[in-house]
Amino acid sequence: MSAYLSFENVGMIFKGANGPFIALRDIELKIERGEFVALIGHSGCGKSTLLNIVAGLLRATTGGVLLQGKEVSEPGPDRAVVFQNHSLLPWLSVYDNVRLAVDKVHGRTKTSAERDEWTRHNLALVGMDHALEKRPQEISGGMKQRVGIARALAMEPKVLLLDEPFGALDALTRATLQDTVMELQAKLKNTVIMITHDVDEAVLLSDRVVMMTNGPAATIGEVMEVKLPRPRNRLQLASDPEYNRCRQQILEFLYARHRAPAAHAA
């Protein structure tokens, strides 16, 4: 029996102006249904590239990604993405941004009233039902990401892909959004791949943390299971030995064995 989502020998070579650039090589990973996987690595190592391959926005040069045994060949709503920023359409209201996705994905299966209901439902899930008529530029960065998540959830994806969704947010906003993501995960049991460069975020949210080596030719260096019971509480975890062991293991990977390349460390 094959895994729900599997990376089979994925490699990526970009054809740049100064010759080919090997971004990724030999990526092998299996993800089970309902699993929350964090992808961590230094900036520029190829995390977004890998996520975009799952999304179908990029095609792997070698190998491929199988979702329920079928090869991913193009983008689609079954692999919804939440981007780091700029992904809400600024000329549409919060409601219309989500509704656009709902209409497109559920246009054939739901009536107009059901789609309206589903749009509101998903915005309520992320706590944004109070700002339906606001434009993206009228709400804060944290709220934008909430709407982005609502839009992705509304597509009922098989895999939810998050590319550093909270990377641009301040620490407090980030914490409340992490709590929201945990609640949603407990309720909906989505299969999630989330890119982050925040060690605490990775441990707090995920079932497994996938650590990537530095590029060029980055690959998976280590996979760590997070054996913490859910629901998790950030206050209690602070003194939890398993939590601290996980943090320590990631920190060691990132800063002892795979330091950021000098160019990025500056």
Added chain:
Amino acid sequence: MAIKADVLKMDLGSEGFLAALMPRVLGGLRYVATRVLPPVMFLALIIGVWEIACSGPDATLPPPSVVIEDTWVLISDPFFDKGNLDKGLFWHLASSLKRVAIGFALAASIGIALGVLIGQSTLAFRGLDPIFQVLRTVPPLAWLPLSLAAFRNADPSAIFVIAITAIWPIILNTAVGIRNIPQDYRNVAQVLRLNGFEYFFKVMLPATVPFMFTGLKIGIGLSWLAIVAAEMLIGGVGIGFFIWDAWNSSLISEIILALIYVGLVGFMLDRLIAFIGNRIGGYAQQ
């Protein structure tokens, strides 16, 4: 002011109303002081200097007082129509505006279509952009003889000159807008599997509107510049020919009056496009 406030106070029957009104009144006064007063003052200054400079016996141009005196007939009744070219300024401006409207509408529709084409297709961009870059430097009036030869008729020639003048900034800005659509929007469209039609109307067009209107705004300004010059050469009813005709009859005051109208109309055209642009693409302002 006091009377007006009193009336309002009675209407609403509220005691604190005057107090509530004060900030608004102060705000209004501040607006007048900072925005209305300076241009009025400088205008008065310019007119004063002009009056003094042109009052001497050797002055070649009339002072403002003489301009008003000479052109009072034209100012007081812009709507008279004594047949042929002897019409009020309204009619001259109206027929210039009509030519601009047709020419600009042509430029806008063809320009946006071409802009979308070269913005979307790398091949079209590589092939057409160099040609457009050369053509757009041709001065508007240089097209006039050619279009007269082609159309053998004054009106279509003038309209063609307007269109060919206004089209370049529209094409180029639209293309830039399309090339600047953030990759994230394209990604969203791909994840949602929007088809070409949906992508065009739901993503590409709205994303490009602010750029398009930058082009349209430059275009309308250029059209207005070109129409006055073109009409001087082609004749007929129109503000350009009115100016030329006044010059031939040595009616300098009429020229000055016409210039003021040309400036005001050009300004209003600019504001009109800006207004429509803000209405449609205002999301980009924040």
